[in-house]
Amino acid sequence: MSDTELLPKSKPEPVRRLEVFTGSGRRRMWTPAQKAEILAEIYDSGDTVSAVARRQGLTPQQLFGWRREAQRRASRAVNDAGAGHGATFAPVVVEEALPSLEAPVAPTEGSGPSIIEIVIGAATVRVTPGTDAATLTAVLRAVKAAT
Structure with missing residues (x-):
């Protein structure tokens, strides 16, 4: 807005646009089903979020x-x-293997597949590549x- 537009004018200009707001002016409440339908419109129509928002009378931020x-x-x-199914993560500590007198460990070949050893108490589980998760x-x- 320029400085000259702020100065008082000699003749009042006619109103160019007039908006009338009706209703209580409260926020509109959207049910989860309505929200899902509007969000699906974004993906189904391929339109931008702004275009869908404009059609629905919303802001893109909403x-x-x-x-x-x-x-x-x-x-x-x-x-x-x-939570009870699928892959989960557990902390892993990588240490050098110490010689154990209790359980003999077969030496692994340098060019062979990697083996993961999981020690739970006194038990050692060796997992080879290709073992299914179940x-x-x-x-x-x-x-x-058992432990």
Whole structure:
């Protein structure tokens, strides 16, 4: 806005645009189903978030927030569902192998496949490449229950 526009004018100009707001002016409440439908429109139509927001009478920030929240909920649901299943991470400490008199260890060839050794109490589980996760999980649970 320039300085001259702030000065008083001799003749009042006619109103060019007039907006009338009706209603109580409260925030609109969206059900989760409505939010999901609007978010699906972004993916289905291929339009930008801004275009969908304009059609729905929203701000792009609202849609970005809804999308971020939906992604968080989806990742939480996947993590909660997979709590007892699938891959999980455990801390690993890599140490040099100490000679043990209790359990003889066969020497490994330098060019052969890598073997992972998991020690639980007095038990040692050797995992070769290609071992499926379900079998390994069952074995580790059995060893842990026995120790």
